Amino acid sequence: MKVLVPVKRVLDYNLKVRVKPDGSGVDLSNLKMSINPFCEIAVEEAVRMKEGGGGHAKGAASEVVAVSIGPDQAQETLRNALAIGADRGILVKADGEVEPLAVAKLLKAVVEAEKPDLVILGKQAIDDDSNQTGQMLAALLDWPQATFASKIVLGEGKATVTREVDGGLQTVDVQLPAIITTDLRLNEPRYASLPNIMKAKKKPIDAKTPADLGVDTAPRLKVVKTAEPPKRQGGVKVKTAAEAVAKLKEAGVI
Amino acid sequence: MAVLVVAEHDNASLKDATHKVVTAAKAIGGDVDVLVAGENAGAVAQEAAKIEGVRKVLHADGATLAKQLAEPMQALIAPLMDSYDALLFPASTTGKNAAPRIAAQLDVMQLSGIIAVESADTFVRPIYAGNALITVKDEQAKKVITVQPTAFKAAGDGGSASVETAAAPAGPFKSAFVSEEVAVSDRPELTAAKRVVSGGRAMGSSDEFHKVLEPLADKLGAAIGASRAAVDAGYAPNDFQVGQTGKVVAPELYVAIGISGAIQHLAGMKDSKVIVAINKDEEAPIFQVADVGLVQDYKTAVPELMDELTKAGL
Numbered sequence: 001m002k003v004l005v006p007v008k009r010v011l012d013y014n015l016k017v018r019v020k021p022d023g024s025g026v027d028l029s030n031l032k033m034s035i036n037p038f039c040e041i042a043v044e045e046a047v048r049m050k051e052g053g054g055g056h057a058k059g060a061a062s063e064v065v066a067v068s069i070g071p072d073q074a075q076e077t078l079r080n081a082l083a084i085g086a087d088r089g090i091l092v093k094a095d096g097e098v099e100p101l102a103v104a105k106l107l108k109a110v111v112e113a114e115k116p117d118l119v120i121l122g123k124q125a126i127d128d129d130s131n132q133t134g135q136m137l138a139a140l141l142d143w144p145q146a147t148f149a150s151k152i153v154l155g156e157g158k159a160t161v162t163r164e165v166d167g168g169l170q171t172v173d174v175q176l177p178a179i180i181t182t183d184l185r186l187n188e189p190r191y192a193s194l195p196n197i198m199k200a201k202k203k204p205i206d207a208k209t210p211a212d213l214g215v216d217t218a219p220r221l222k223v224v225k226t227a228e229p230p231k232r233q234g235g236v237k238v239k240t241a242a243e244a245v246a247k248l249k250e251a252g253v254i
Numbered sequence: 255m256a257v258l259v260v261a262e263h264d265n266a267s268l269k270d271a272t273h274k275v276v277t278a279a280k281a282i283g284g285d286v287d288v289l290v291a292g293e294n295a296g297a298v299a300q301e302a303a304k305i306e307g308v309r310k311v312l313h314a315d316g317a318t319l320a321k322q323l324a325e326p327m328q329a330l331i332a333p334l335m336d337s338y339d340a341l342l343f344p345a346s347t348t349g350k351n352a353a354p355r356i357a358a359q360l361d362v363m364q365l366s367g368i369i370a371v372e373s374a375d376t377f378v379r380p381i382y383a384g385n386a387l388i389t390v391k392d393e394q395a396k397k398v399i400t401v402q403p404t405a406f407k408a409a410g411d412g413g414s415a416s417v418e419t420a421a422a423p424a425g426p427f428k429s430a431f432v433s434e435e436v437a438v439s440d441r442p443e444l445t446a447a448k449r450v451v452s453g454g455r456a457m458g459s460s461d462e463f464h465k466v467l468e469p470l471a472d473k474l475g476a477a478i479g480a481s482r483a484a485v486d487a488g489y490a491p492n493d494f495q496v497g498q499t500g501k502v503v504a505p506e507l508y509v510a511i512g513i514s515g516a517i518q519h520l521a522g523m524k525d526s527k528v529i530v531a532i533n534k535d536e537e538a539p540i541f542q543v544a545d546v547g548l549v550q551d552y553k554t555a556v557p558e559l560m561d562e563l564t565k566a567g568l
């Protein structure tokens with residue numbers, strides 16, 4: 001079974017974003033970029049399907065291919081996936097913002113060329129917080145989907161996936177080929193070891209362009225303005241529970 | 255302009271999120287219809303017909319819609335979009351699961367989790383866990399939008415829309431429901447509760463989490479929430495998680511106990527009206543957003559708070 005894992009390069013989750021004073025966007029200059037945490041979980045799961053572990057038999061996956069759409073530096077994100085254990089990478093070179101719909105179309109073209117049995121994506125990218133690429137890819141391919149996965153059990157021609165939903169947990173069966181998107185509790189990604197980081201440098205990365213894949217990536221939506229959210233007037237401290245309750249009464253919430 | 259709102263429900267009752275999404279739909283303008291897709295959900299359709307300002311309710315009923323899985327929802331809704339200019343879902347796990355499939359089939363970009371409608375084609379949504387807000391113009395022929403319900407007031411009841419039947423898709427589909435573990439609780443639902451008390455990693459165990467939070471929640475009539483750390487450690491179930499990747503809440507009162515206030519947590523609760531934080535570390539970032547910060551060990555602070563609330567007549 002071949003597994004494809006799309007990985008996105010995003011601002012490191014530990015860093016605070018700054019909105020540019022002129023409202024034209026978010027300032028990412030000189031800030032550390034990392035693999036989107038949900039994508040890292042997706043790579044870890046795919047690699048476990050190959051190596052065995054996390055409930056998967058060794059060899060359940062025969063090959064793990066990571067794909068990223070982004071600027072040249074997205075190669076680092078792919079190297080990150082390769083260091084976790086993916087076999088090879090595909091970089092679709094695109095500068096500037098590529099919207100989820102265009103990403104899904106590019107991924108569809110990659111899927112048609114690579115013919116994976118399973119595509120595991122993150123449930124959301126922590127920069128745009130869109131939570132839509134996996135579902136869109138599933139629709140474009142007419143494949144079934146299991147989003148927000150916290151457990152995956154592979155079976156004969158199907159996967160049984162436990163999903164984190166508002167009411168609790170839901171388990172669905174999806175026929176392969178299928179799309180799965182990861183939630184945070186699916187697994188805990190490993191720290192890539194130094195030898196694996198070195199090995200990852202020698203693994204192949206193929207470069208492509210949206211034109212090669214025949215996809216128009218022109219944005220559909222127009223961002224008119226980027227602003228800081230209104231600041232809360234917090235920071236008020238009290239010494240005792242009695243004072244706290246007095247404040248709550250004053251505010252009319254009890 | 256005609257807008258279709260997809261109702262949030264569990265086949266038995268309509269969720270208040272629907273009323274809030276209807277408010278967003280009205281702000282867009284034009285006729286607002288509500289779709290109730292489910293199994294044996296006739297009572298829900300009747301409830302939806304009472305929402306003020308709704309033109310008509312479409313009711314599709316059948317076994318394939320019992321769990322509102324993404325594929326049957328796509329099969330049902332995509333063809334209906336011939337008659338509508340915009341499709342609105344609540345940004346619930348059901349909505350987030352299904353909406354993008356329909357957007358992709360219609361070849362449109364989806365707007366996820368809007369918090370304001372500026373005009374019929376201009377919307378505001380948070381990015382980067384709410385650390386930036388973007389104003390977006392959507393001039394596509396059809397709009398597919400998920401709406402953050404907490405950002406809108408609920409439309410009232412008092413309407414009397416007609417209910418029309420729509421056919422449920424026949425299937426078969428390549429995905430199937432197997433089972434679910436749904437927590438049953440007498441407490442108010444987390445995203446709709448007026449008061450929420452949340453616990454963090456400081457609780458140290460599941461027993462302690464329940465021992466500390468339940469009496470306080472009972473006293474306040476509050477729902478219980480948790481940080482990701484508390485959920486990951488198994489102190490609380492996943493559906494308690496508040497934050498960027500969990501639930502977004504905006505109650506009148508949010509009490510954070512032993513939660514540090516990471517940006518991912520703040521993303522889910524910083525629009526609460528009044529925030530109380532109990533944390534023994536006076537440098538904890540949660541205090542920067544708290545209206546009432548109590549720098550104390552929760553082990554002494556919570557019992558004292560209970561006493562004071564009793565004295566206050568709760």
Ligand SMILES: Cc1cc2nc3c(=O)[nH]c(=O)nc-3n(C[C@H](O)[C@H](O)[C@H](O)COP(=O)(O)OP(=O)(O)OC[C@H]3O[C@@H](n4cnc5c(N)ncnc54)[C@H](O)[C@@H]3O)c2cc1C
Pocket residue numbers: 013037038126453454455456480481482483484495496497498499500501511512513514515516517518519522532533534535538550551552553
């Ligand atoms: C991609 C991504 C998504 C995420 N999504 C979410 C999300 O949706 N929701 C979420 O909550 N987190 C999320 N997180 C995790 C987030 O970054 C934090 O790790 C998490 O919120 C921390 O939880 P906590 O505050 O309970 O734990 P900690 O940060 O460990 O804080 C515990 C606090 O308890 C205090 N404390 C300890 N003992 C006591 C005591 N006896 N009395 C009083 N105070 C005490 C400490 O001073 C400390 O401030 C996400 C992270 C990532 C990377």
Ligand SMILES: Nc1ncnc2c1ncn2[C@@H]1O[C@H](COP(=O)(O)O)[C@@H](O)[C@H]1O
Pocket residue numbers: 005006007008009036038039067068069070098100103120121122123124125126128129130131132133134
């Ligand atoms: N530029 C990209 N390159 C590769 N994968 C992506 C890209 N954008 C989104 N994805 C995938 O889609 C998931 C969800 O992203 P989003 O829909 O933007 O929240 C991510 O976790 C990735 O797996």
